[in-house]
Amino acid sequence: MKEYQSDQLRNVALVGHQGAGKTTLVEALLFNTGAINRMGRVEEKSTVSDWDDDEKERNLSLSTSLIPLEFEGVKINVLDTPGMTDFQGETKNAIRVADSVIVVVDAIAGVEVGTELAWQYAEVYQQPIIVTINKLDRENADFERTLESLRASFPGYKFIPVMLPIGSEANFNGVINLLTMKAYMGPGKDRSDLPEELKDEAEAARTVLIEAAAEADDALIEKYFSEGTLSNEEIRDGMRKAARDAYLKTVPVFVTSGAKNVGTIPLMEALMVYVSPPSQRRVQFQKPDGERDYLLAPQSDEGPLAVYVFKTTNDRFVGTLNYFRIFSGSVRSDGRYFNSVRGVEERFNSLLVMRGKEQLPVTELHAGDIGVVAKLTETKTGDTFCARTSPVQIVRPEFPDPLYAVAVLPKTQADSAKMGTILTSLSQADPTLRWRQDPDVKQTIVEGMGEAHVNLAISRAAKLGVGMEMVMPKVPYKETITRQGSDFYRHKKQSGGAGQFAEVHLRLEPNPGGGFVYETQIVGGVISQAFLPSIEKGINSVLGEGVIAGYPIIDVRAVAFDGKEHPVDSKDIAFQIAGREAFKKVFEESGPVLLEPIMNVSIVVPENMMGDVMGDLNTRRGRVQGMDTEGHRGTINAQVPYAEMMRYGNVLRSITGARGVYTMKLSHYEQVPAHLTQQVIAAHKAEMQHT
Ligand SMILES: Nc1nc2c(ncn2[C@@H]2O[C@H](COP(=O)(O)OP(=O)(O)O)[C@@H](O)[C@H]2O)c(=O)[nH]1
Ligand SMILES: [Mg+2]
Numbered sequence: 001m002k003e004y005q006s007d008q009l010r011n012v013a014l015v016g017h018q019g020a021g022k023t024t025l026v027e028a029l030l031f032n033t034g035a036i037n038r039m040g041r042v043e044e045k046s047t048v049s050d051w052d053d054d055e056k057e058r059n060l061s062l063s064t065s066l067i068p069l070e071f072e073g074v075k076i077n078v079l080d081t082p083g084m085t086d087f088q089g090e091t092k093n094a095i096r097v098a099d100s101v102i103v104v105v106d107a108i109a110g111v112e113v114g115t116e117l118a119w120q121y122a123e124v125y126q127q128p129i130i131v132t133i134n135k136l137d138r139e140n141a142d143f144e145r146t147l148e149s150l151r152a153s154f155p156g157y158k159f160i161p162v163m164l165p166i167g168s169e170a171n172f173n174g175v176i177n178l179l180t181m182k183a184y185m186g187p188g189k190d191r192s193d194l195p196e197e198l199k200d201e202a203e204a205a206r207t208v209l210i211e212a213a214a215e216a217d218d219a220l221i222e223k224y225f226s227e228g229t230l231s232n233e234e235i236r237d238g239m240r241k242a243a244r245d246a247y248l249k250t251v252p253v254f255v256t257s258g259a260k261n262v263g264t265i266p267l268m269e270a271l272m273v274y275v276s277p278p279s280q281r282r283v284q285f286q287k288p289d290g291e292r293d294y295l296l297a298p299q300s301d302e303g304p305l306a307v308y309v310f311k312t313t314n315d316r317f318v319g320t321l322n323y324f325r326i327f328s329g330s331v332r333s334d335g336r337y338f339n340s341v342r343g344v345e346e347r348f349n350s351l352l353v354m355r356g357k358e359q360l361p362v363t364e365l366h367a368g369d370i371g372v373v374a375k376l377t378e379t380k381t382g383d384t385f386c387a388r389t390s391p392v393q394i395v396r397p398e399f400p401d402p403l404y405a406v407a408v409l410p411k412t413q414a415d416s417a418k419m420g421t422i423l424t425s426l427s428q429a430d431p432t433l434r435w436r437q438d439p440d441v442k443q444t445i446v447e448g449m450g451e452a453h454v455n456l457a458i459s460r461a462a463k464l465g466v467g468m469e470m471v472m473p474k475v476p477y478k479e480t481i482t483r484q485g486s487d488f489y490r491h492k493k494q495s496g497g498a499g500q501f502a503e504v505h506l507r508l509e510p511n512p513g514g515g516f517v518y519e520t521q522i523v524g525g526v527i528s529q530a531f532l533p534s535i536e537k538g539i540n541s542v543l544g545e546g547v548i549a550g551y552p553i554i555d556v557r558a559v560a561f562d563g564k565e566h567p568v569d570s571k572d573i574a575f576q577i578a579g580r581e582a583f584k585k586v587f588e589e590s591g592p593v594l595l596e597p598i599m600n601v602s603i604v605v606p607e608n609m610m611g612d613v614m615g616d617l618n619t620r621r622g623r624v625q626g627m628d629t630e631g632h633r634g635t636i637n638a639q640v641p642y643a644e645m646m647r648y649g650n651v652l653r654s655i656t657g658a659r660g661v662y663t664m665k666l667s668h669y670e671q672v673p674a675h676l677t678q679q680v681i682a683a684h685k686a687e688m689q690h691t
């Protein structure tokens with residue numbers, strides 16, 4: 001691939017709800033730029049962007065693909081992102097490294113949850129936004145209605161059509177460029193005069209465009225007021241300014257059909273105008289002391305090296321590929337670069353540009369460019385390369401807490417030896433995927449943003465040679481007591497051989513929020529000092545195991561206040577046993593209960609579905625804390641037991657037709673209702689009988 005200097009680069013993230021047509025649009029753009037001579041189709045598993053077998057299997061993008069387009073001397077790095085909210089980590093990372101965001105909106109469905117989530121992320125990074133209303137060739141596709149749904153969903157923005165559709169549904173076969181007032185019919189580059197019947201509509205839309213361009217610049221607004229119009233050049237400059245400045249909230253709107261390849265060439269021509277070259281963007285970084293600062297524009301080859309790794313893939317054959325964006329400086333193949341997060345230097349043996357899965361070797365990449373390096377050993381997603389002498393770290397995105405968890409079991413002995421390593425490498429590559437050994441529920445937990453996300457990780461692990469079975473994770477209950485109790489336990493084993501004797505009197509008291517506390521109030525030395533820690537040791541051995549249902553015990557004060565010992569048979573182990581058994585006995589008599597995690601849940605759905613969602617929350621022991629509406633969307637904040645939220649994603653999808661999203665965070669622990677506690681205890685007993 002040709003070498004491109006910083007000002008010959010553009011970086012755009014293609015985002016939007018799954019199925020809006022992003023991958024198909026990329027196919028059309030690749031075809032238009034001659035990178036492919038035939039457009040593939042998602043259904044035929046023949047697109048450049050959905051190259052991964054898992055994507056082909058599901059006819060769905062599951063991860064971000066890098067697609068460089070070479071057009072009129074410029075390289076446009078398109079990041080084709082997955083639209084499914086399960087894979088929002090990929091989308092957020094792509095938006096992090098782009099310089100503009102193109103939001104693809106389905107002309108039938110309008111704004112959907114994937115659209116809104118991507119929009120939020122674009123706002124987080126103050127990314128200028130461009131919209132294309134796509135799939136206009138489909139039956140029931142409607143340009144005006146979709147524009148309305150955009151205005152209703154994002155009230156703070158000005159949506160300015162820069163193109164108008166010619167024809168609709170099956171007859172959608174061209175677009176009007178409101179700047180040149182020329183028509184682009186079909187997939188070609190040819191321009192023709194406007195169809196007579198559309199001239200008035202085009203003139204009216206052009207006036208709106210001129211006003212938006214004028215409002216972006218004081219000199220232009222003055223000219224506009226004094227002369228009542230602007231030249232094409234001035235309109236272009238005004239719109240360029242408006243589109244490149246996220247604060248102006250002016251969104252140029254395009255019209256396309258990726259499948260019919262209509263409207264795609266005007267879109268690409270416009271990218272050159274509306275998307276800033278990377279040298280005009282700035283990015284936040286932090287110094288080793290944690291102080292945050294901005295890399296002042298322009299980013300150039302001469303600037304201090306700052307390279308951010310936003311994606312990592314592990315493939316059995318290709319090995320590790322780290323995708324990176326150069327925010328400042330340049331990189332060369334065979335160069336050695338300092339990873340400021342890992343504190344190590346790595347050699348960039350093979351420097352690449354990827355087009356889907358195709359690897360295109362390059363010798364140098366300049367400031368602003370996006371590239372890939374193969375076979376690094378230490379580097380992970382989120383890392384930064386910089387000069388050792390001026391260490392910086394590009395600030396990583398924050399990702400939402402996981403929403404879906406499974407417990408995994410190794411399929412074979414060999415798998416159990418490799419499970420930890422593979423889960424670590426998968427979660428280091430994907431910041432929204434987590435795993436841990438959970439000592440409380442004694443399970444290996446894998447968590448992600450949804451069922452599809454976690455299932456994909458497990459199927460990828462299998463492809464990398466580690467088989468795992470998925471089971472329902474346990475709810476991480478806790479055990480505690482509700483009232484004071486006291487009793488004693490005598491441990492006596494004096495039948496032949498070394499005898500054992502110990503008697504412990506224990507009082508247990510609830511200790512809300514205070515954790516476990518052990519105290520002794522022995523009078524008269526009835527138990528020697530030496531054995532007091534033995535009692536505690538015995539009690540500690542129960543704390544992790546639980547008494548009533550096998551869950552960790554919290555918030556209990558245990559007071560050893562009396563006891564008996566035998567001059568010969570009393571020993572450490574005897575008092576351990578007596579301590580343990582006394583604790584279990586008194587625990588059972590002190591109103592033992594289970595505590596369950598309660599989550600703060602925030603659910604965003606179309607306003608007209610709030611009733612259904614709240615109705616369902618009532619069946620989940622949910623307590624609504626508050627509601628809010630903005631535009632057509634409503635937010636419900638509620639507290640819901642974790643046990644009721646473990647498979648909520650699918651429920652919300654079916655209630656709202658995949659038009660709802662939610663987040664959840666642990667709030668606190670609360671007592672489990674008695675009838676449910678009995679069920680958990682019974683399940684534990686049944687499990688004990690089988691082990
Ligand atoms: N009629 C029509 N179908 C399209 C268009 N773009 C995509 N599709 C179809 O819509 C589905 C989803 O497309 P895809 O490109 O995977 O969407 P993505 O999830 O946003 O990447 C596929 O079945 C495509 O064939 C379009 O412009 N017109
Ligand atoms: Mg896709």
